[in-house]
Amino acid sequence: MGGADVDSAGPATPRVVVVGAGPAGVRCAETLVKAGIRPVVVDEGRRSGGQIYRRQPENFTRPYAALYGSEAAKAESIHRTFDSLLEHIDYMPETLIWNIADNHVYTVCGNRQRALAYDALILCTGATDRLMPVKGWQLAGTFSLGGAQVALKSQACAVGSRVVFMGTGALLYLVAAQYAAAGATVAAVLDTSALWRRVAALPKLLAQPRALWKGMLLTASLYRARVPVYFGIRPVAIEGSDDSGVAAVSFRDSMGKTRTLACDAVAMGYHLRPENQLADLARCEFRFDQPTRQWLPLADRDGRSSIDDVYLAGDGARILGADGAEASGELAALAALEDSGARVDSSRMDSLRRKLVKLQRFARGLNQAFPWPAAFAAELVDDTIVCRCEAIRVGELRATLSVTGSREVNRTKAFSRVGMGRCQGRYCGNAAAEIIASDGGVAIEEAGRLRAQAPVKPLPVALEKDS
Numbered sequence: 001m002g003g004a005d006v007d008s009a010g011p012a013t014p015r016v017v018v019v020g021a022g023p024a025g026v027r028c029a030e031t032l033v034k035a036g037i038r039p040v041v042v043d044e045g046r047r048s049g050g051q052i053y054r055r056q057p058e059n060f061t062r063p064y065a066a067l068y069g070s071e072a073a074k075a076e077s078i079h080r081t082f083d084s085l086l087e088h089i090d091y092m093p094e095t096l097i098w099n100i101a102d103n104h105v106y107t108v109c110g111n112r113q114r115a116l117a118y119d120a121l122i123l124c125t126g127a128t129d130r131l132m133p134v135k136g137w138q139l140a141g142t143f144s145l146g147g148a149q150v151a152l153k154s155q156a157c158a159v160g161s162r163v164v165f166m167g168t169g170a171l172l173y174l175v176a177a178q179y180a181a182a183g184a185t186v187a188a189v190l191d192t193s194a195l196w197r198r199v200a201a202l203p204k205l206l207a208q209p210r211a212l213w214k215g216m217l218l219t220a221s222l223y224r225a226r227v228p229v230y231f232g233i234r235p236v237a238i239e240g241s242d243d244s245g246v247a248a249v250s251f252r253d254s255m256g257k258t259r260t261l262a263c264d265a266v267a268m269g270y271h272l273r274p275e276n277q278l279a280d281l282a283r284c285e286f287r288f289d290q291p292t293r294q295w296l297p298l299a300d301r302d303g304r305s306s307i308d309d310v311y312l313a314g315d316g317a318r319i320l321g322a323d324g325a326e327a328s329g330e331l332a333a334l335a336a337l338e339d340s341g342a343r344v345d346s347s348r349m350d351s352l353r354r355k356l357v358k359l360q361r362f363a364r365g366l367n368q369a370f371p372w373p374a375a376f377a378a379e380l381v382d383d384t385i386v387c388r389c390e391a392i393r394v395g396e397l398r399a400t401l402s403v404t405g406s407r408e409v410n411r412t413k414a415f416s417r418v419g420m421g422r423c424q425g426r427y428c429g430n431a432a433a434e435i436i437a438s439d440g441g442v443a444i445e446e447a448g449r450l451r452a453q454a455p456v457k458p459l460p461v462a463l464e465k466d467s
């Protein structure tokens with residue numbers, strides 16, 4: 001690639017860059033347009049909609065009800081809103097922001113790169129699956145829940161002919177139910193959380209009765225489809241071979257009995273983790289969130305980060321789901337407008353804040369009902385791969401800790417290469433920190449968090465031929 005084209009913001013028009021065209025980014029852009037601003041909206045996806053309202057390819061014709069079920073009306077509203085904005089925004093699809101520095105975002109689209117100046121930056125970058133390793137998870141046929149759902153939503157494909165869903169969280173049941181409804185064979189749902197936790201979390205979950213009811217209907221639909229559902233399990237291994245991939249999953253049931261289920265694919269995940277590398281590159285401060293055991297960028301109730309002119313919204317700031325993403329996207333745009341001296345509707349801001357408080361309570365309920373299984377890290381056997389990009393095993397990570405005395409993730413990364421590969425620790429970072437904490441005998445927050453490095457994702461490199 002050649003040098004980046006540098007676009008400076010003109011003095012008269014404040015340039016607002018919105019990253020992400022999911023529900024948070026769409027509502028954010030809509031609010032800015034209503035206020036007379038022409039924002040730049042950048043998204044690495046080919047089409048707008050983000051994760052939950054991911055659009056199918058242009059030549060696919062599945063109806064909204066088939067694709068989005070009970071969320072069809074919301075999906076249609078987000079898509080129509082975005083389409084109506086196209087004349088009023090500068091939309092950059094299939095464009096990755098790979099770095100942020102000195103009030104510029106660095107973008108790459110194909111092999112063209114640009115540096116865009118901004119006066120305000122609103123990060124609506126969403127989330128990805130949160131994963132805990134299990135022996136054998138490197139075998140072909142192992143997917144994250146999100147990956148399995150993308151195959152279904154985008155391409156109408158199942159990831160296997162007999163799929164086991166393993167992990168915990170609302171997405172576990174949702175994706176399994178979507179597979180069953182699409183006619184795929186769901187071999188079982190293996191939930192690491194015990195059923196009683198759901199009951200204990202009810203008071204918080206009742207903050208969103210409709211969402212709770214939808215969750216119950218999903219579980220009922222699995223029973224109707226005769227899918228076996230196990231609660232309180234412990235994963236033992238994904239079995240199979242390097243040549244033929246996944247052949248079975250073994251686990252201990254809640255009574256301690258080891259069981260093995262034949263399958264040719266596994267979809268696994270433990271709720272979500274915010275995509276917050278860009279917030280890190282923008283130098284936002286982070287704090288440790290004890291209930292979710294994750295580091296989150298600091299933001300006030302309206303989405304103002306610790307850095308002037310940088311705002312955070314949607315799941316990339318804190319995981320509140322799609323309704324929370326819409327509300328926080330609008331609120332962050334209103335906060336940016338207010339900070340620029342524009343008049344904003346303060347009663348609208350109050351109502352959005354109230355909505356987010358309720359959603360936060362519901363999210364706490366989900367964390368209580370479907371906890372991240374931190375304790376599993378200590379039980380991982382040494383030959384389990386922890387970092388799939390670099391093929392580093394748990395035993396190698398433990399040996400690094402013991403030889404170097406390191407108890408901090410970035411230092412441990414330098415010694416072990418865990419988190420240094422293509423995914424930059426997105427998929428192994430949480431688990432690696434848990435292993436460091438449990439083996440090193442330190443609190444998880446002391447193990448720290450992997451610092452984001454540019455480029456946040458691999459970039460294309462155009463090579464010149466020797467003449």
Ligand SMILES: Cc1cc2nc3c(=O)[nH]c(=O)nc-3n(C[C@H](O)[C@H](O)[C@H](O)COP(=O)(O)OP(=O)(O)OC[C@H]3O[C@@H](n4cnc5c(N)ncnc54)[C@H](O)[C@@H]3O)c2cc1C
Binds near residue numbers: 044174315
């Ligand atoms: C795989 C997956 C599947 C999900 N499925 C469901 C579901 O079926 N039902 C449900 O209720 N919830 C689901 N969720 C949760 C739901 O997606 C979110 O609550 C909601 O979409 C959050 O909206 P958002 O706008 O914050 O982020 P998203 O909808 O995730 O949108 C973020 C956007 O930012 C873009 N982006 C991120 N980083 C960059 C970058 N560096 N450069 C350029 N663009 C970037 C992404 O391409 C993406 O389009 C899912 C989450 C995931 C991760």
